[in-house]
Amino acid sequence: MTVERSGVNYVFTESGAVLITATAPCVNVLATVATCPVAGIDNIDVSLLDMNDTASYDASIVAPIEEVGFDGGPGNDTLTGAGPTDGYFVGRDGNDTITGGEGVEGIDCKVKIIAKKGKKTLAKGSGKVKSGKTGKVPLKLTKAGKKAKGKKLKTKATTKLTDATGAKVSTSRKLVLKR
Numbered sequence: 001m002t003v004e005r006s007g008v009n010y011v012f013t014e015s016g017a018v019l020i021t022a023t024a025p026c027v028n029v030l031a032t033v034a035t036c037p038v039a040g041i042d043n044i045d046v047s048l049l050d051m052n053d054t055a056s057y058d059a060s061i062v063a064p065i066e067e068v069g070f071d072g073g074p075g076n077d078t079l080t081g082a083g084p085t086d087g088y089f090v091g092r093d094g095n096d097t098i099t100g101g102e103g104v105e106g107i108d109c110k111v112k113i114i115a116k117k118g119k120k121t122l123a124k125g126s127g128k129v130k131s132g133k134t135g136k137v138p139l140k141l142t143k144a145g146k147k148a149k150g151k152k153l154k155t156k157a158t159t160k161l162t163d164a165t166g167a168k169v170s171t172s173r174k175l176v177l178k179r
Helices: 143-147
Strands: 002-006 009-013 027-030 033-037 043-047 054-057 067-071 078-081 086-090 097-099 109-117 120-130 152-163 168-178
Touching (some): 078 086, 120 143
Parallel strands (some): 002 054, 043 067, 054 078, 067 086, 078 097
Antiparallel strands (some): 002 009, 009 033, 027 033, 109 120, 109 152, 152 168
16 A cells, blocks of 8 residues: 555555545545545554555655554554654564654664674664664673674674564664674
């Protein structure tokens, strides 16, 4: 599902086989496309139900919209926000990927970071993300990390998140640990 603004309407487009059921003042243009007038709407909430869903809104979603909410429901969902409009994303059950733009601030979760080189865990730590803001996540070297040579340890870190609803998200990226 994508949400974008086109002239005086918001356009909701479902790329899969799932049908959209529009309710007034919104109307179905096609079975998988609905439009809603910009006038009088200040929040957009989308419930994706079960399945592996994808939902996004782009930078065309601006005032008068105050917030866009996506509820992924059960399944492996990808929820993405862009632009200055606030977003609130709920992943629920499954391995979800949540990507926020500059306005997304409603992600509350626990964070676990595990830094590995090959099969050896070099460092790990945990912390919390509250309203999309991460505090410092302290990493502690494991025995393997202490034995590793060099002042910099180049590794791959996996970040595992669990949001307030229990949904799990995992991301990986390169990490350099400096001693």
